[in-house]
Amino acid sequence: MKVKCTLSYDGSRFSGFQIQEKGRTVQGEIEKVLRKIHKGESIRIYPSGRTDAGVHALGQVIHFATTFSLKEADWKRALNAMLPDDIYIKAVEHASDAFHARYDVMEKEYQYIVQNVVEPDVFKRQYVHHFPYALNVAAIQKACSYFVGEHDFTTFSSAKSTAKGSKVRTLYEVSCKQEGNQLIFTFRGSGFLFNMVRIIVGTLLEIGQGKRRAEDIPTLFEMKDRRKAGKTAPPQGLYLWEVVYDDR
Amino acid sequence: MKVKCTLSYDGSRFSGFQIQEKGRTVQGEIEKVLRKIHKGESIRIYPSGRTDAGVHALGQVIHFATTFSLKEADWKRALNAMLPDDIYIKAVEHASDAFHARYDVMEKEYQYIVQNVVEPDVFKRQYVHHFPYALNVAAIQKACSYFVGEHDFTTFSSAKSTAKGSKVRTLYEVSCKQEGNQLIFTFRGSGFLFNMVRIIVGTLLEIGQGKRRAEDIPTLFEMKDRRKAGKTAPPQGLYLWEVVYDDR
Numbered sequence: 406m407k408v409k410c411t412l413s414y415d416g417s418r419f420s421g422f423q424i425q426e427k428g429r430t431v432q433g434e435i436e437k438v439l440r441k442i443h444k445g446e447s448i449r450i451y452p453s454g455r456t457d458a459g460v461h462a463l464g465q466v467i468h469f470a471t472t473f474s475l476k477e478a479d480w481k482r483a484l485n486a487m488l489p490d491d492i493y494i495k496a497v498e499h500a501s502d503a504f505h506a507r508y509d510v511m512e513k514e515y516q517y518i519v520q521n522v523v524e525p526d527v528f529k530r531q532y533v534h535h536f537p538y539a540l541n542v543a544a545i546q547k548a549c550s551y552f553v554g555e556h557d558f559t560t561f562s563s564a565k566s567t568a569k570g571s572k573v574r575t576l577y578e579v580s581c582k583q584e585g586n587q588l589i590f591t592f593r594g595s596g597f598l599f600n601m602v603r604i605i606v607g608t609l610l611e612i613g614q615g616k617r618r619a620e621d622i623p624t625l626f627e628m629k630d631r632r633k634a635g636k637t638a639p640p641q642g643l644y645l646w647e648v649v650y651d652d653r
Numbered sequence: 654m655k656v657k658c659t660l661s662y663d664g665s666r667f668s669g670f671q672i673q674e675k676g677r678t679v680q681g682e683i684e685k686v687l688r689k690i691h692k693g694e695s696i697r698i699y700p701s702g703r704t705d706a707g708v709h710a711l712g713q714v715i716h717f718a719t720t721f722s723l724k725e726a727d728w729k730r731a732l733n734a735m736l737p738d739d740i741y742i743k744a745v746e747h748a749s750d751a752f753h754a755r756y757d758v759m760e761k762e763y764q765y766i767v768q769n770v771v772e773p774d775v776f777k778r779q780y781v782h783h784f785p786y787a788l789n790v791a792a793i794q795k796a797c798s799y800f801v802g803e804h805d806f807t808t809f810s811s812a813k814s815t816a817k818g819s820k821v822r823t824l825y826e827v828s829c830k831q832e833g834n835q836l837i838f839t840f841r842g843s844g845f846l847f848n849m850v851r852i853i854v855g856t857l858l859e860i861g862q863g864k865r866r867a868e869d870i871p872t873l874f875e876m877k878d879r880r881k882a883g884k885t886a887p888p889q890g891l892y893l894w895e896v897v898y899d900d901r
């Protein structure tokens with residue numbers, strides 16, 4: 406039987422999602438709990454995709470296979486009782502054997518929060534990107550529209566990416582709204598490359614500062630060269646907001 | 654020359670304000686920076702009062718004496734450049750030699766935030782008290798009024814308090830407002846005893862649950878017995894909001 410979980414985590418004390426030799430990871434913590442529940446048997450979990458160190462999730466999705474037969478509410482209660490308090494399982498559903506949290510993704514949504522004020526806020530330092538310089542929000546909003554649609558995102562993904570194959574992705578929404586002193590960026594798309602959201606945000610902030618023009622984005626796409634885009638925005642402003650599957 | 658600083662800190666990674674043998678403290682971090690600035694000379698800082706492990710501050714005030722002559726803006730810049738990112742100096746003022754951050758306090762304000770929802774929020778776990786049970790807010794608000802004025806707060810302070818002398822304090826405001834799923838408690842008074850705000854909040858939450866009646870508070874004051882009051886609410890919901898001095 407497969408179990409599908411929707412979870413949130415505060416990324417600030419994790420060395421990312423994926424299990425690794427050193428460092429505390431989301432996968433490591435969840436698999437540790439599943440091993441206890443399964444009396445020492447190792448259970449592998451599969452996420453919709455990894456998140457980097459410091460990146461947060463409100464709607465990450467994982468699945469795992471188990472021979473344990475528990476009601477959905479009991480899975481939720483058992484997992485939350487044993488997990489550390491920076492991971493929270495929001496929902497558990499029984500899934501078909503064919504379900505795969507990564508391969509079945511229809512759409513993903515990320516949000517990125519920039520706090521555009523001079524003085525930093527100690528309570529937000531791990532949860533927003535503090536950006537103290539003046540920004541032209543209208544220029545950023547104009548630039549957002551250039552990212553919507555199907556594009557080869559080579560320029561806007563990490564050159565370190567190990568992903569083989571096409572770097573063509575389709576974005577359904579790229580938007581920026583101002584709420585008080587915060588800029589909230591929303592990205593919805595069929596899939597995202599390594600560091601893609603953070604590189605786009607870094608580029609949009611340079612446009613907001615007047616260092617680049619929105620009209621130059623089509624040329625950046627054509628260049629297929631990561632070095633032509635802006636800096637990678639820091640991880641703490643990024644949230645994996647929602648993962649959408651076919652069953653919805 | 655005396656220097657007065659107003660600062661905020663995120664208490665979640667500190668073992669409290671006051672320096673101690675083990676554990677990271679706000680005082681320890683600030684004195685370390687001051688020692689560097691003063692080329693190895695130890696500089697003692699004096700706060701308006703201590704805060705416990707996990708308690709936050711938006712408007713803590715400290716002073717220290719120095720022979721260094723720097724402009725206020727330069728002190729602020731130098732301190733913030735060297736301090737860790739969970740402490741932020743919001744303002745620096747030159748103060749008279751007679752000024753003392755603790756003895757000259759006229760009024761202090763604390764806020765306490767309760768998040769009254771069933772499901773915990775991983776992003777708030779260090780910044781609010783998550784309280785999943787139903788609360789009668791009107792009963793809490795009625796009970797708040799009983800704490801206003803001059804009272805002997807022995808029942809509502811830690812029995813472990815080492816404070817000698819009178820436990821009589823005057824509260825100018827005790828209020829509770831509802832904002833979405835949060836209850837925000839405000840306490841303004843001439844001074845506060847050890848754990849006083851947290852014990853009052855713990856008692857108010859029991860009243861909100863119907864375990865006690867607002868009308869019983871006068872009797873609790875008379876008993877002068879910590880064991881008769883409610884549980885001490887946890888530190889992460891508590892914020893030292895503002896310290897007021899005569900010069901304002």
